[in-house]
Amino acid sequence: MGDPKTPAPRRDRIKGSVKNPAGSARSAASGRGIRLSAATTKSLRSKAREYADLGVTYGMLAAVWRRGAGAYSTSHRPGVSRAAWAMARVNAFLHLVAFGAPKNPNYVQDNDLLPGAKPSKRKRKRTGRETVVIL
Numbered sequence: 001m002g003d004p005k006t007p008a009p010r011r012d013r014i015k016g017s018v019k020n021p022a023g024s025a026r027s028a029a030s031g032r033g034i035r036l037s038a039a040t041t042k043s044l045r046s047k048a049r050e051y052a053d054l055g056v057t058y059g060m061l062a063a064v065w066r067r068g069a070g071a072y073s074t075s076h077r078p079g080v081s082r083a084a085w086a087m088a089r090v091n092a093f094l095h096l097v098a099f100g101a102p103k104n105p106n107y108v109q110d111n112d113l114l115p116g117a118k119p120s121k122r123k124r125k126r127t128g129r130e131t132v133v134i135l
Contacts, residue, residue, distance in 0.1 A: 055115025064093045
């Protein structure tokens with residue numbers, strides 16, 4: 001497998017379609033605005049039922065899946081499909097919910113969707129050479 005930070009080929013850099021126009025992914029946890037396939041919806045609903053006792057909803061998982069599908073357009077591991085990339089992000093989110101910590105410490109993209117999370121403004125603080133994101 002290739003490097004996961006490899007830029008996606010031009011044919012995979014999708015910014016919208018007739019089915020899901022550009023900008024339709026803006027509705028965060030509502031799950032509205034973008035249509036998922038029947039198989040994806042069924043899988044996400046099943047996972048939401050499985051983790052319902054932890055406060056996970058279908059809307060949260062749909063938002064995470066949508067973000068994962070969008071992230072595929074900028075960077076993905078060659079040989080992995082868009083749907084598999086997005087579902088892996090959903091599974092990483094569920095691991096974070098279940099265990100309180102991600103498998104990969106760099107996974108912080110969906111913390112705003114965690115059950116009970118309050119929407120917060122991200123602040124960037126410049127310290128020397130690096131930028132630190134304060135949540």
